Structure formats: structure tokens, C-alpha cells
Amino acid sequence: MSKNQNPPSKTSPLHCLIGSFVAGGLAYGIFNLMNAIALSFASKAITTNNEIVFRITIAVRTLVVGMAALGAGIFALVAVGLFGLMIQTLIQKKQPSDNQ
Structure with missing residues (x-):
């Protein structure tokens, strides 16, 4: 290991729990954003007589909602996953280690 590299940090259950809450909050926010986008698209009809424009509009709407869902x-x-890692680290800390 060179001088400029930091040593790897230990995984703690608290860090996993905080990360899980942050990721869950972001997931909830993006999900609500996706619902708002989908409702906005559903409330505005596509007003065109051109079939190509109609199909492109549908494709773009589907892609936008799909990317938000993803x-x-x-x-x-x-x-x-982070919540599961927290549980795993809690279980591993309670078990006696055999290599000491």
C-alpha cells in the first residue's frame, strides 16, 4: 500500500443503516417523481395527425417513465442490500471469531 492511499474502512452496522435510509429516501422520492411524471403525461393528450410524431411521442414518454422507474x-x-448487510454484520459481531 502506498503512502497516499487510505486504509480500507470497516463496515459498521450504523453506516449500513444510515446508507439504507438514504437510499430508501431517494428511492421513495424518485418513485413519487415517476408517479407525477406519469400522471402529467396521462393528463395531456397527444394532439397530432402525424403517425410518426405520435409514435415518437409515445416512445419518449415510455422511456422517461421507464428511466425514473429504473x-x-x-x-x-x-x-x-444495505439493510441486509447491517443484519449480517450484527450477526457476525455476536459470533465468536475462530481465528483469534
């Missing part, structure tokens, strides 16, 4: 899903999975 972001919410990723942050939700991160929150669940």
Missing part, C-alpha cells in the same frame, strides 16, 4: 428500483434494491 432509478427508483435501483435505489430500493440498494436500500434492501
